[in-house]
Amino acid sequence: MTTRSVIRSVGSYLPSNIVTNEELSKTVDTTDEWIQERTGIKQRHVAADGETTSDLAIAAGRQALERAGIKGEDIDLFVVATATPDHTFPATAAKVQAAFGRRGVPSFDVQAVCSGFVYGLSVVDNFIRCGQVKSALFIGAETFSRILDWEDRSTCVLFGDGAGAVTLTAEEGEGTIADRGVLSTHLHSDGSQHDLLYVDGGASSTQTTGHVRMEGREVFRHAVVNLADTVKEALAANDITIDDVDWLVPHQANKRILDSTAKKLRIPNDKVIVTVDRHANTSAASIPLALAAGVDDGRIKPGHMVLMEAMGGGFTWGSALARM
Ligand code: UT7
Numbered sequence: 001m002t003t004r005s006v007i008r009s010v011g012s013y014l015p016s017n018i019v020t021n022e023e024l025s026k027t028v029d030t031t032d033e034w035i036q037e038r039t040g041i042k043q044r045h046v047a048a049d050g051e052t053t054s055d056l057a058i059a060a061g062r063q064a065l066e067r068a069g070i071k072g073e074d075i076d077l078f079v080v081a082t083a084t085p086d087h088t089f090p091a092t093a094a095k096v097q098a099a100f101g102r103r104g105v106p107s108f109d110v111q112a113v114c115s116g117f118v119y120g121l122s123v124v125d126n127f128i129r130c131g132q133v134k135s136a137l138f139i140g141a142e143t144f145s146r147i148l149d150w151e152d153r154s155t156c157v158l159f160g161d162g163a164g165a166v167t168l169t170a171e172e173g174e175g176t177i178a179d180r181g182v183l184s185t186h187l188h189s190d191g192s193q194h195d196l197l198y199v200d201g202g203a204s205s206t207q208t209t210g211h212v213r214m215e216g217r218e219v220f221r222h223a224v225v226n227l228a229d230t231v232k233e234a235l236a237a238n239d240i241t242i243d244d245v246d247w248l249v250p251h252q253a254n255k256r257i258l259d260s261t262a263k264k265l266r267i268p269n270d271k272v273i274v275t276v277d278r279h280a281n282t283s284a285a286s287i288p289l290a291l292a293a294g295v296d297d298g299r300i301k302p303g304h305m306v307l308m309e310a311m312g313g314g315f316t317w318g319s320a321l322a323r324m
């Protein structure tokens with residue numbers, strides 16, 4: 001017998017304000033045609049003035065808890081993956097915990113930028129499998145609109161705001177890939193690639209929040225290689241092939257990256273959940289938002305094998321295999 005972290009429910013929240021490519025092209029030197037052709041993005045959601053990452057996280061978390069039929073006060077662990085916290089400290093997860101009226105249990109943020117959901121899932125899974133907690137609310141939430149240089153067309157068109165949440169509980173499994181729950185996680189980083197994707201500010205450097213800076217072409221090149229590699233290691237670790245996977249739920253950075261990765265892996269496009277057209281890149285929120293989209297429209301069903309992968313600033317990258 002093995003303890004598994006079973007994803008009991010998913011929830012999501014997107015700010016109501018939608019900004020189309022057409023609208024962006026009125027304020028920055030770009031076109032709907034360029035953005036769609038190079039990225040697949042048609043629109044993004046942008047948080048309202050005063051709407052914070054914790055607001056988004058709490059809304060997504062509330063939906064996930066309601067769907068699981070679990071009360072906030074019964075959650076043992078609150079984790080938020082974010083690179084855009086409300087404050088330098090305390091953690092956004094502490095605000096989420098307070099909103100659900102739970103005291104005394106651990107709450108903390110995980111910072112791995114766009115890989116935050118895979119990193120955080122790995123952390124939560126380890127807490128559950130080693131018996132330290134029985135339940136967790138784990139949320140990827142971002143307000144990247146706050147750290148964009150809205151005059152830099154090479155980055156500001158790419159990102160959006162949103163939050164996706166999962167509840168996880170400890171269940172006993174057989175220790176085989178037939179079990180429900182997280183089956184494996186694989187994490188990587190290479191800090192020497194810092195300058196290719198970073199934010200040019202921070203508490204101890206500039207005392208400002210800073211803006212996203214990216215060498216897009218270089219990031220793209222690394223992404224396709226790293227993502228395919230980390231998917232292959234997940235398949236090998238579980239002794240399965242890509243045909244055993246029901247759904248690839250990738251981090252949503254660029255439709256061309258999704259297509260290239262799918263092609264490299266020989267997974268048909270209709271087994272890949274795509275939301276980048278509607279959400280743009282929501283960093284740590286993009287995988288749980290895509291997961292929620294697939295569950296909500298009935299494509300991802302209980303028992304399905306889901307493979308998640310992401311790559312982001314750091315560089316960080318990784319994958320997670322789970323049976324829903
Ligand atoms: O989630 C974290 C990971 N992030 C990523 O995975 C992002 C990875 N990178 C990418 O998605 C792509 O590299 C981008 C979408 C960022 C850029 O696409 P690209 O095909 O690599 O374009 P490029 O950077 O090579 O730029 C091509 C041209 C340049 O003009 P010149 O130098 O050829 O005259 C840019 O100045 O496109 C220009 N350009 C734009 N034109 C219109 C850059 N941004 C824009 C824009 N509108 N928004």
